[in-house]
Amino acid sequence: MDILSETIAAIRTGNPTSGMFVRRAPWGRRYPVVPGGGFHVILHGSCWLLPPGGEAVALGVGDVLLMPRGADHDLADSLDSAIVETARPGEPRDIPGPGARTVLLCGAYELGRQRSHPILDELPEFIHLPARPGRHPGLHAVVELLAGEVAEPRPGTDAAIPGLLDTLLLYALRAWFEEQADGSGWAGAFTDPAVAAVLRIIHEFPERAWTVPELAAAAGVSRATLARRFTATVGEPPLSYVTRWRMLTAARLLRESDVSLASLARRVGYQSEFAFAKAFKREYGLAPGQYRRAEEKPAVIAV
Template sequence: MDVLSDVVAAMRTGRPHSARRYKYAPWGLRFAAADEAGFHVVLRGSAWLIPDGGEPVALAPGDVVFLAHGHGHALASGPDVPLQEVRMLPDGTWTSPPAGEPRAGCPDTVTLCGTYRLDRVRAHRLLAELPEVVHLPAQVGAHRSLRAAVELLGMELEESRPGTDAIVTSLLDTLLLYILRAWWEGERAAGRARGWAVALADPAVAAALRAIHGDPGRAWTVAELGAAGGLSRAAFARRFAALVGEPPLTYLTWWRMTTAGRLLRDDDLSLRQVAQRTGYASEFAFAKAFKREYGVAPGRYRRRTAS
């Protein structure tokens, strides 16, 4: 089981959205705080990312920025340009932002922007540990897979053709994984890695995480999880807690409940089937554990998330 893909799939809800924008200086857009994670890519020209309460970040062609926590921010042609509010619509898209006064010739800046709806109630440590702004500057030869995904996404958004909707959705999911991979690989290469960036690269802990994610319904013991990574029970328990931030069986329970929430939200499985897939012998035991974790019964949770 690919842990990174599994975590992203569990947290993301609804459809991601993206748009290619053409801008003429001066321009400035402010995005209010939301439950979404978002990204901006500068395809041509330059821009400034201005996080709420943070220092402006100059962006050059090819730069990618990812904002995982949904905090308010602005994107502008300069750090002192007046900003115009951009509102999110009920379908998850944004109102068409002003692009400045069009002039003859090419626009000053072309950007690619997108949003992902995330379940903040079940925020995974993997994403919670990310900084306010993930900035991936364009570098020759670096992040080639990410650059290829950006180019493909830009081409699909430039001209709608048969299959574009499905292709864009798939490319946005792919792009998110490439952004996260590029960030963690960069942190490890620079010697700044911590937490999940290290956990996913640690053979023993990564093997245990793959086992948990591959079969969350199994009655795992700490000894069995340690054996998956070739460590003794005690050595594994210490290493897992140090890197992941909690003991192995605590994480197993948390992941079972996260999986249960996803199954109730996205699948038509019966409560008994959900209970079996997440390691509970009876619907009663599952319902009790689920209500303790989510504050509502499984059936009510399913009805609420379906509306």
């Protein structure tokens, strides 16, 4: 069971979107907050990230900028350029101007709107992955493939782009966790053998009535050791995470399948549809059937 892949699959909703944008200096652009995650990749030229209340960050060719929670921000060709545009759906992809050209590959992901996951909650608002020689070659290979498909659509492009966008997200997160040298948080959860083992069995068998002694035995450590290391890295105790994963799995099944509520309840560890519905409403604020109907209406995200 691949913990990162399963986690992203559980919180991803709808279809990712992307587009290539050409800007010529001088330009300054505002990106409002989006209900999900977003990214920018610099394909040509350079620009500056201007986060609200933070220091400006220089972005160069090949750099990847990920906004895990869709934070609002500005981009500009220069620190002296005024912010005169706001991103909106359906706008021109190529805006002329007298100065140097910057080409951006921008995209957005729909993520669970009601219930998040600690793997995203602990991430910074902005993840900057500079294009350093020899670092994260897989990430930059995906960027090249995606840029090619967006720039020159060919037979199969419509099928290729969503898969490449999902791969880009996974590779960007993988790169970020690999760069966390202190091993804290979820970077530590992936590398701690006991915590990783427990996460895998929780993800694979959410229907099991897990106890801390059972989880500790599966990890080969004491109950106290598991509780301490799991909480320190994952951000909550093991059984709290069991409940969180059950609810995320249930939400995914409601979005992606027509499985009956009685069957779904059993698949996430509840003996009755009533008990499951009560637990789900407590977490999401909606009954399971209401949630399923609401998720049939996709969000509109500008890129």
